[in-house]
Amino acid sequence: MSELPERTEALVIGGGVIGTSIACHLAEAGVGTVLLERGTLGSGASGATANVVRTYFPNDARTGGLAARSMAAYHAFAERTGTPLGLQRVGFMVLFTEEEQVAKFRRDHAAQQAAGVDVELVSAAEAARLNPLLDERTILAAAWSPDAFSCDPTAIVRGYAAAAQEAGAVVCTESPVTGIDPDGRVHTPAGSILAENIICAAGPWSETVGDMAGVHLPMTPEPTELLLADPPAVPFTNLPMTLHPTRMRIRAWKDRILVGMGRPRQDESREAWLQRLARQLGTTYPALEGIRLRRGWTGSFDSSKDGTALIGRDPSRPFFYATGFSGTGLCQAPAAGELLRDLYLGK
Known part of the structure; x- marks a missing residue:
């Protein structure tokens, strides 16, 4: 110090x-x-x-513009500071389960492109190809942005x-x-x-x-918790960071799956929250049904x-x-x- x-x-x-x-x-x-x-x-x-650093933020092209500007800086970070970030492309996908979500994406798409965000609408089948754990029958479509990197x-x-x-x-x-x-x-x-x-x-x-x-x-501070799921029985070779409308998000973490969905509601116990998360996880990703969720880490966001x-x-x-x-x-x-x-x- x-x-x-x-x-x-x-x-x-x-x-x-x-x-x-x-x-x-x-x-x-x-x-x-x-x-x-x-x-x-x-x-x-x-x-x-x-x-993960990414540029696509649903319905928020202004933040996407700042993120795109930041992404350029991260790609030049090692040259500027001498510190490599170990950037590895993983991609970012947002799942849509309702027609209105798809319509909102289409209304916002031009603004996202103008902000420098690379994102496109893909079919449920294409989303399942990008994330092989996904059950395409549970979604209508998805937004896909390749500009997301682990760091x-x-x-x-x-x-x-x-x-x-x-x-x-x-x-x-x-x-x-x-x-x-x-x-x-x-x-x-x-x-x-x-x-x-x-x-x-x-x-x-x-x-x-x-x-x-x-x-x-x-x-105000917003508590959040990330969990680690045991390795699934079905191995995966690629897995983008994927966000569900319930705020459930997953990404590969070595041979495991990193899972997040905020924290329990005020009237909800942690056990009830874990059960709700596990049900949603098993519905959207059948290969993860019944998989054990272990404590990862907790923190607070400035919201x-x-x-x-x-x-x-x-x-x-x-x-x-x-x-x-x-x-x-x-x-x-x-x-x-x-x-x-x-x-x-x-x-």
Whole structure:
């Protein structure tokens, strides 16, 4: 952990993919930058993902545009930072079970293409070819986007942090923010630092950080859990990340299947949720019926009211924010860093 300086021009709070991207872009633009992370780098929401970056987001071409911009940056990441991401194409598929879902895709398709998103409508038979575990009789059609890649989120965080430090930024881990004074003095257990500008990229803790500074950030943490299914009896050679309308998503994880479907509802026990997930899994993917689901990992996403990111500046004080990515921060981190840098520099 670096020693906390007495003051800085820009103080970034949060050391996940968003915060390290912002710190890197600011430092490379010549801005004196300090990053504070409450734990270790990437230990928050960035460490509780399915490790996939993609460009297609149903009914959300704006996010798709930022993701497409970010995807280009990820393909150039190793050259820029010296850190390889191990990108491997897996593809991303969204299943449609109702005619209205297909109609919405068609209405949104032109906007997606204009945003630079490569996605097309495929038949149920083609969807089953792309995902051999799928029972094509359970769907009407699917959206298929080849621009989805497995990656290593810790490498993204590590690469951005190293590039930020190379450009002069100071990175302080194990430094949770405990208070923010009206003059911009930020307190941590290791001491305090006077910041001319504060940038909140604290993920699920952003609302708390905002409250300390007297800034309301309308977002709430959303718990999520990912499970690992035992290897299926029917081996698979390829398996894209696949999203069902119930929010159930699966992808290959070595010889296993990674499964997610949010968390139990408020009135639902974990056991009832697991049973509901298992039933849906067995219906959509017959080869996985009755398969054992084991604990994978849990975490919280910083969810905004409408599921899209909040990137901006408070009009009354030098407090910037990039939060509320609702689980899509990994896909947008490079673009978010660029946008926050340009906003900071008045561009």
